[in-house]
Amino acid sequence: MRAVICNSFNGIGALEFGEIADPVPGPGQVLVDVHAAAVSFMDTLIVSGRYQLKPVLPFVPGSDAAGIVLAVGEGVQRVRVGDRVACSHWYGGMAERMVTPEWGVTKLPDSVSFEIGSTVRYAYGTAHYALTRAQLQPGETVFVSGAAGGVGMAAVNLASQQGATVIAGTSSAAKGDAAREQGAAHTIDYSYEPVRSRLLELTEGRGVDVYFDNVGGALFSTVSRVMAWGGRILPIGFTGGEIPSLAMNLPLMKNYSVMGCYWGAWTERQPQESHLADEQLFAAVGQGTLRPQVSEVLPLPSFAEALQRLERREVMGRIVLRAKQGPDAPA
Template sequence: MKAVVADTLESIESYKFKDLEKPAPKKGQVLIRVAACGVGYVDALVALGGYQVKPPLPHTPGREVSGTVEAVGEGVTNLKPGDRVMTMTANGFAEYALAPAAMVISVPQTLSFAEAASLPLNYLTVSHGLKDRAALAAGETVLIFGAAGGVGSAAIQVAKALGARVIAAASTEEKRTFALAHGADEAIDTDPEGWRDRLKALTGGKGPDVVFDPVCGPLFELAFRSLRWRGRHMVVGFVGGPIPALPANLTLMKGAALMGVDVRQHMEKELPQAIATLQELAGWAAEGKIRPPVGTVYPFDQFGAAMEAALSGKGTGKVVLEVAADGGA
């Protein structure tokens, strides 16, 4: 099979196509013919050695895949060859990928392979953050940073499915329009000058109940200061640059919580809960409650451009790598 491989994490140019032996599923495993692979900021960061956990070498990027079941290992009875599926696994930039059967989720007919490859990691991250950590309740207001990106747009949809009011923060008019088109109730710019006043006007002077923040940029402290009493600020990532600090007294003054959302450790330590959430999300997709916004789709031989696009944060929706032009059929 063809796969994207690097022996060093020095640069995107380190990654090249290699011909590898097609793997065979072992007991409890599923072999998937990959149709599409989602490409996020973290995927590109990991590929360049910039994430806090560095991957073993040689490295093949990509964690979110969709496609069709090619073969199943011993003991796998809930899936069969030809089934449309999605999963999170390693080595997604390849024509075939192995995954534990428990992590392989059937793809609803309502989703394309590109949409399915945009769902698992982003929507699991968001559900873990908004449901498990923030305990977001119907009728509450959530402010979402990076609202036009893959994680941010997923947060809009999950928050709306939970009955919340959504204010989308984005840097350009194009991105704010995109966020509104995908379910946000209101949109706000990210110019720090007078920003708290504009946010206050959108919340009737009360501020948001929850901040969902995959950016943690220049507005980090201003957002926390804007929270209502007993507000919750979710720290999801740091695409906004240097990691910000927060005066500890603000948590006391607001009766508020600053909470981390680490989906990697959630899966390591609470896997059964994560799998149940993925099944729930697939059900929501089948019901039309969520639909991943796909951004630019790159052909397999443009894997480098796909990683660069994901790293830039300039686009809208989720970057997707189309591994099989025939959809993996």
């Protein structure tokens, strides 16, 4: 099969596109004929050796995909050959076929295309898990940094659907407009606006109830000082390149919490709860309640362009790689 191949942890430029042996599902695993694979910022970190997980070399990058089940291993009960599914694992998605554990596979509603389906599980799963951990309540204020990225847009979409007032933090006016289309009530362009004073202005001095942080770095340091009493900080990722530290007198004085939100590890530890959440999310996407955003669909051999655009922060929503040509359900 054709696949993107990572032979060393030397970044996007060292990746190759070529032929490798077809994967074979073992017990509890599912083999999927991949039609579409979504690209994530996590993929750029993994191929550079900068993620907390390092697969054994060589490997195929790509955490999210969608396609049709070709075969199932012993003990698999949730899906069968011929099912349309979305699937995800730590790696393996940027190929014509992918093997994933059964807990990483969810049936795709007929109304959801492979391209859209490939973007849901990681981005919306992460956002849903984090906001559930925070016990988000209607009427609370949520500040989402990196709000125009895949996970950020999912958080804006979900939080607004749950009745929260969402403030989207972005690095450009165009990205702010994209976040508004997903339900953000306000935007802050932190490329030039004073984040601290704007947040206090928009919350009438109360501060932020829930901080959904995709960026880290200096922005985290700023927002950690404008949290509301009893607030919750959700560290999701560090796309700014710097893992921040927190002065512990801040949560002490405001009685706020920092809540870890490592969705990938949670799905492995709590597969039943994860599967129920997946079913709810895909049903909402199928009904049009949630609106995953795909900015562009590129052919699989254009993987380097997609990953490089992510690294340069040029993407709004998700970029998808098409592994198969042919008819599909409507987006």
